[in-house]
Amino acid sequence: MLKFISVVFCFIVSFDVLADEPITPLVPIEGLSPDKVKLGQQLFNDNRLSKDNSISCASCHLLSKHGADNRTRSIGINGSQGIIKTPTVYNSAFNFVQFWDGRSRTLNQQVSGPIHNPIEMGSHWLEVIDKLSADPAVAVQFKTLYDDGLTAANVADAITTFERSLITLNSRFDRWLEGDEKALSANEKQGYQLFKAFGCISCHQGRNVGGNMYAYMGTMGDYFSDRGQPITVADYGRFNVTGVEDDKFLFKVPSLRLVALQRYFFHDASERRLVSAIEVMAKYQLGRNINEQDAELIAAFLRSLVGQHPLLEPQ
Amino acid sequence: MKRKLSNSIILQAVLFIALIALLFFFFKLNNLNSAEHKTRVEVLLSAERIDAELNQAGLQILTTSMRHYDSLSALYIRFDRLMDTLKAQPAGVFSATNPLIMDDVKNLVIHLQTKLELIERLKTQSALVRNGLLYLPTLSDEFRTQPSLSMINPNVYLTRLMAYQHFATDSTKAELLHEMEALDHWVQLYPENELVSNFQRHLLKSVEGLNKLSDIKKQFIGIPTKNLLESLRINYLDYHEVKVKERQQLSILLLMLCTVLIAFLIIILRRLDSSRIVAEEANTLLHNAVEKLYEGFALYSAQGSLRFTNSRWLALYGVDSMADYPCDLDELKTRKHDFIVEETEVEDEVTGLPFTLQKTKNGRWLQARDTPTSDGGLVCIRVDITDYKRAEHQLRKLGRAVEQSPISIVITDVQGLIEYVNPKFEEVTGYSFEDVKGTNPNILKAGYTSEVEHAALWHDLKAGNEWKGVFANRKKDGTEYWVSVTVSPIRDEAGVITNFVAIKEDITQQKADNVYLEMAAAVLDATPEGIMTTDAELRVTAVNPAFTEITGYQESDVLGKKPSMLSSGKHDADFYKKMWGVLIDKGRWASEVWNKRKDGSVYPQWLSINVVLNDKGEVSQYVAILTDISERKAQEEKIHYQAYYDGLTGLPNRSLLMDRVEHDLQIAKRKGHQSGLLFIDLDRFKRVNDTMGHEVGDQLLQEVAERLKIIIRSSDTISRFGGDEFVIYLTDISGPSDVAHVAEKIVDALSQPFDLNGFEVFTGASVGIALAPVDAVRPDDLLRLADLAMYKAKESGRNQYHFFARKMQDKINRRVMLEHLIRKGLEKNEFEVYYQPIVDCRSNTLFGLEALARWTHPDEGMISPVEFIPVAEESGLIAPLGEWVLTRACTDLVDIHHHCEGVHLSVNVSSRQYPLGFDAECVKRILDDTGIMGHDLSLEITESILLDDDPDILSWLNGFRALGVGLSIDDFGTGYSSLSYLKRFPIDYLKIDQAFVASLNTDDDSTPLVRAIIAMARSLNMKIIAEGVELKTQLDTIESLSCHYVQGYYFAKPMPKDQLLVWMADYLQKPSD
Structure with missing residues (x-):
């Protein structure tokens, strides 16, 4: 039966190349002011955004890696530990909401989150603006780019503009979508077919291969009781935002674009191997056992999703 | 009177300003209200649109017809914007209306937000249900691998589940739950069997998911946004109407007030006018008198303000109008220098009275007298004495001219005794005035002038004439020099000669000037x-x-x-x-x-x-x-030469290449060597340009040119044809293998990644090759054939090279010829219709016939439909051909019905016929002409036409259905077979593609797939026709899957009507088994 489904899919692929694939290629966001991108990048790396001038956005969102750090929990000011794994900043412009629990609709709203969070940057806009306006170079940059100069809204805008430039283009998978048959190996193509046949695609679709809907962690099995670790507040997911009982354990489906570069997986960083993560997903999200060979093929497909960006270390 | 006048002006101005202010506020009020109204109506419209789009999105998610959810992001952004305009306390843009509207807005915000939340829940649940339905058939297949479970028929549950999915009624739910109880029984019977429990678990999850989905759907549908929007719109428009009326009343009031003001203003203006006329008459009298004066006249009041003046006064001071002249004495004091540059107190030589002498800015001299009046004012009179002054100045000027003249001047009395010499004379001769005063100018004589000449001089002078001549003179120091002299008599007013003036010009220099002329000649020579x-x-x-x-x-x-x-x-x-x-x-x-x-x-x-x-x-x-x-x-020739090169890459351009090829082919004609032309087109260049910008695109082209240059010999030509096309011309080659070698190198070189701006860019090239003189001997032909071969290379998968082959040309020729033959064939009636029987599986009776076009050409023999149908589709000839087949088949069916009542006819319709105008009207005409009933006919279309999801296609198909004509999907399973679109279109039959039938009971057993298709078709009330049944085993399998109809060689191949009638007679006599 599986074989036949793939036969049918092969037909689909050969007849209607792009129009019908549930994943579409990443495209750059047009119309970003290069000066604002530059300013945003500078602020992204600016330690003054934190209370004790010790960390910046880039401390946890390592741009040379996968847009996040390689820790189970990130470290904030005074060595405090986060409660959830840091998600990637790459391609985040295409997410339909921000944070694991979707508590910000836009990137712009998201910026305030880490700045005000006492265990992350632990600062406040008033404090940040005070510190930045003491630096004439920064104030002049804002004066030239924004009519009203240095304000919290404009700092957020510059950072957001920079974040919108962080799109990983030209992945081998995207090249294949565009018609370059040779961009993918036979294994990777097979991995993609399995990804669709198993049903991973139901949640991980669109150009970001995720990031545009919510799903329960443990749809087909009790993930949290099997995990063995006590349930934390972070595990409640969207419930923490809405307070609706039905929203417990509901999370934003994360993008898989750079998942192959991650060291830890899931919101709780409970897995360390990509293949194991795929197996966990099959078991708890699809209620199916996947054999190691199929999981390896899907992993091969996931690796082909990694695109390029001048700030990202070439793979 | 003047004061009265200015008071009225102030009053007048105040009234005017009040009037304008009233009008201004009136219009502003109007504008403000209409802008606010426009915003609100726009917000209303936008809310309605967004609500409709949310409904559509919900429906699409429910029917799983959304491939991914990226498109919702844009809708969400608009949704947020709408919420921002509605949520600001108390009711966004609708604040400050009335409580009814504000209540509606608050409710609308709450319900729209709920709707959005439900859409998110729909997405989550729909993914769960979809995966369950995807996995369950796989599990059900596994039952067959365990013979011990043969008692369980998992398909029963699947069918019930599907029924429940598509028609979530109480009855389908009850049936499903009933079956589930049965399954529970099996689970208890086989407690250890993982498959059974797994199957049950997934089934339960699916049911649970479907229930939830159904609940959410009910909630979603139950959200009264539509009513709320309607109510909001009506309430707002009512409110707006009242407001408009209020405003109209206010406007009328304002207008009335304005009218009263205007009337008041007119009365005041009239009064002012009559008093002004009296004042003016008195004024004019005075004016005329003073205006007539030749002297400038001005009168200042005791306060020092200028009361009165005449135009002569202004003209004397060079002022055009009163406005430019100071209006009082204080201002005059500060601006004095604008008019007067010099002022001296003088005593009149004749009368002895003091007056002031003024020099004005425009150069006049004025005699000024200012006299106080009895009331403390001041009368000022100015007399123009410029002419006296000018004469005085003229004299002084002439004197100075003589003093400073570059020419020696001597003035003598009538006796010839010197009265005056100018400084130049002193400088030239060395004599001072004191030396020569009272002497005769003869002291200068060098002695070359004869006495006769001298006498002539005096004769002329005494006669009162002017004398001109050249003398040699001697200076005080004895040196000689040449002068040209003019002597003239000076007369007094009475005409008596009083003096002589001699003007002497030193011409010693002129004599030297000839030297310069000689120099100019030398320049001319050099x-x-x-x-x-x-x-x-x-x-x-x-x-x-x-x-x-x-x-x-x-x-x-x-x-x-x-x-x-x-x-x-x-x-x-x-x-x-x-x-x-x-x-x-x-x-x-x-x-x-x-x-x-x-x-x-x-x-x-x-x-x-x-x-x-x-x-x-x-x-x-x-x-x-x-x-x-x-x-x-x-x-200039060099510049012309540059026109032959491409600016970006520095490679020869098209014209130079074509020149070289032309030239080389001429030589080849004599010497007999071979040449090759390679046409290179970059793969995916457009994508690089679009996604990374033109600069990167240009850089890529330059890099490509560099790589190509390395590959070829210096005797070969590489050129860029513009865009992403390059052409390489290889001359004097030993054979095709040479060219192939180069082409391989090119493909290899260009498939290596390019490093541009930190991006790794992949392109690759397709290369077409044509050889001279084998393929062509003219440059244009060679290029065209290489281009053709390049397309072939592209078609067969990019990143490779392809030689031009005669076959390509032949193929095109064949196409062109076929098109011509089809046209002729239609005229000459060469086409025929063959019929293949379709048999009802259950009763083994004849159900219907598929009409198929066949063509036997008198010279070419049988031409396969595989060959001529695509050509007919491309050329548009499918329109007459399709109509002909349909007409022919319907005509034949009348005859066939005489032999077997009620046989169904199935005719293919190409998707190309849709844009060519084939429609229900066409079919109706044919049905009317032949007398066939609509329900006796069905039209076969392919899946591809449904994929566009075009509402026009839907109405096109519904047109056929309205005639009672059935619709079937041909070759089902080869395209993208989606349940969701089949549901939307009015399809009666699915024809399972013969590929699936052929692989029944083979290693690649397609049985489960066919079963799934049949189950799906049943749920949608469609009938199944299996095509291409050739073997008994295939027939058996198909019958076991409860397929409705079959068609294939097992029963009969397609045949002309006559043979068909024979076959039918035979088949109908056979007992049905």
Whole structure:
């Protein structure tokens, strides 16, 4: 039966190349002011955004890696530990909401989150603006780019503009979508077919291969009781935002674009191997056992999703 | 009276301002309200649109017809924006309306937000259900691998589940739950069997998911946003209407107020007018009197303000109008220097009275007298004395001219005794005035002037005439110098001679000036430009040595001759006519000209001719300047050469390449060598350009050019044809393998990644090759064939090369010929219709016939539909052909019905026929003409036409259905087979593609797939026709899957009507088994 489904899919692929694939290629966001991108990048790396001038956005969102750090929990000011794994900043412009629990609709709203969070940057806009306006170079940059100069809204805008430039283009998978048959190996193509046949695609679709809907962690099995670790507040997911009982354990489906570069997986960083993560997903999200060979093929497909960006270390 | 006047003006102004302010507020009020109204209506419309889009999105998610959810992001952004405009306390843009509207807005916000939340829940649940339905058939197949479970028929549950999914009614739910209880029984029977429990678990999850989905759907549908929007719209429009009425009333009130004000204003203006007329009359009298005065007159009040003045006053001070002149004494004091530059107190020489002498800015001298009046004012009178002053000045000026003259001047009395000499005289002669005063000018004589001349001089002078002559004079120090002298008598008013004045000009210098003329001649000799002068009659008067050098002609050769002797004969009469036109018109002319040297050689020169006019403006001579420009010519050729190269890559461009190919092919004709032309097109270049920008695209092209240059020999030509096309021409090759080798290298080189701006860019190339003289001997042909071969390379998968093959040309020729033959064939009735029977599986009776077009050409024999249908589709001939087949088949069916009542007819319709105008009207006409009923006919279409999800297609298909005609999907399973679109279109039959039938019972057993298709079709109320049944085993399997109809060689192949009638007679007699 599986074989036949793939036969049918092969037909689909050969007849209607792009129009019908549930994943579409990443495209750059047009119309970003290069000066604002530059300013945003500078602020992204600016330690003054934190209370004790010790960390910046880039401390946890390592741009040379996968847009996040390689820790189970990130470290904030005074060595405090986060409660959830840091998600990637790459391609985040295409997410339909921000944070694991979707508590910000836009990137712009998201910026305030880490700045005000006492265990992350632990600062406040008033404090940040005070510190930045003491630096004439920064104030002049804002004066030239924004009519009203240095304000919290404009700092957020510059950072957001920079974040919108962080799109990983030209992945081998995207090249294949565009018609370059040779961009993918036979294994990777097979991995993609399995990804669709198993049903991973139901949640991980669109150009970001995720990031545009919510799903329960443990749809087909009790993930949290099997995990063995006590349930934390972070595990409640969207419930923490809405307070609706039905929203417990509901999370934003994360993008898989750079998942192959991650060291830890899931919101709780409970897995360390990509293949194991795929197996966990099959078991708890699809209620199916996947054999190691199929999981390896899907992993091969996931690796082909990694695109390029001048700030990202070439793979 | 004046004060009264100014008071009224103030009153007037205040009234005016009040009036304008009223009107301004009136319009502003109007504008403000209408802008606010516009915003609100826009928000309402936007809310309605967003609500409709949310409904549509919900529906699409429910029918799983959304491939991914990216498109919702844009909707969410608009949704947020809408919420921002509605949520600001208390009711966004609808704040400050009425409580009814504000309540509606608050409710609307709450419900719209709920709707959005439900859409998110729909997405989550729909993914769960979809995965369950995807996995359950796989699990059900596993049952067959465990013979111990043969008692369980998992398909029953699947069918019930599908029924529940598509028709979530109480009855389908009850049936499903009933079956689930049965399954529970099996689970208890096989507690250890993982498959059974797994199957149950997934089934339960699916049911649970479907229930939830159904609940969410109910909630979603139950959200009263539509009613709320309706109510909001009605309430708001009511509110707006009331507001408009209120405003209208207010407007009328305001207008009335304005009218009253205007009336008041008119009355005031009239009163003012009559008092002004009385004042003006008195004023005019005074004015006229003073205006007549020749003196300037001004009257100042006791307060010092200027009361009155005449135009003479203003003219004296150079002022155009009253406005430019100070209006009181204080201002005059500060601006005094604008009018008066000098002022001195003087006493009148005659009367002894003091007055002031003023010099005005415009250079007049004024005598000024200011006298106080009895009421403390001041009367001022100005008399213009400029003319006296000017005469005085003139005298002083002349005196100074004589003093400073560069010419010696001597004035004597009538006896000739010196009365005055000027400083120049002193400077030239060395004598001071004291030395010569009262002496005779003879002391200067050098002694060369004869006594006779001297006598003549005195004679002339005494007669009162002027005398001119040249003397040699001697200075005080004894040196001699030459002077030209003019002596004139000076007379008094009575005409009596009182003095003589002698003006002496030193002409010693003039004598030296001839030297300069000689120098100019030397320059003429040395200049590299050839110079020739002629007189007005065009006879050569002079030439310089450079002329001789350029033309080879000696001066003696050309003097007195006409310049036409130089002409090369390269220019026609018209050229010279134009030249003379310009010369006469502008006085000069210049152009590039071909002339002939003395030795007969022709050369290019820059010739410029100037006309020299004499004092009377007549032509006195022509001057021609010749420059040899052979060298400049050479540079121009270089520029021309650059036109043959591509600016971006520096490679030869198309024209140069074509020139070279042309040239090489000429040589090849004589020498007999072979050449190859490679046409290279970059793969995916457009994508690089689109996604990374033109700069990266240009960089890529340059890199490609560099890589190509490394590959070829220096004797070969590589060129860029613009865009992403490159052409390489290899000359003198030993054979195709040479070219293949180069092509391989090119494909290899260009498939390596390029590093551009930090991005790794992949392109690759498709190469087409044509050879000369094997394939073509003309450059254009060679290029065209290589281009054709390149397309072939592209078609067969990019990143490779392809030789041109005669077959390609043949294929095109064949297409063109076929198109022609089809046209003729239609005219000559060469087409036939064959029929293949379709049998009802259950009763084994004849159900229907599929009509198939066949073509036997008198010369070409049988031509397969596989070959001619695509050509007919491409050329549009499918329209007449399709209609012909349908008409023919319907006509035949009448006859067939005589032999077997109720046989169904199935005819193929190409998707190309849709845009060509084939429609229900067409079918109705054919049905009417032949007398066939609509329900006897069905039309076969392919899946591809449904994929566009075009509402026009839907109405096209519904048109056929309205005639009772059935619709079937041909070749089902080969395209993208989606349940969701089948649901949307009115389809009656699915024809399972023969590929699936062929693989029944083979290693690649397609049985489960066919079963799934059949189950799905049943749930959608469609009938199944299996195509291509050839074997008994296939038939058995298909029957076991409860397929409705079959068609294939097992029963009969397609055949003409006559054979069909024979077959039918035979088949109908067979007992059905």
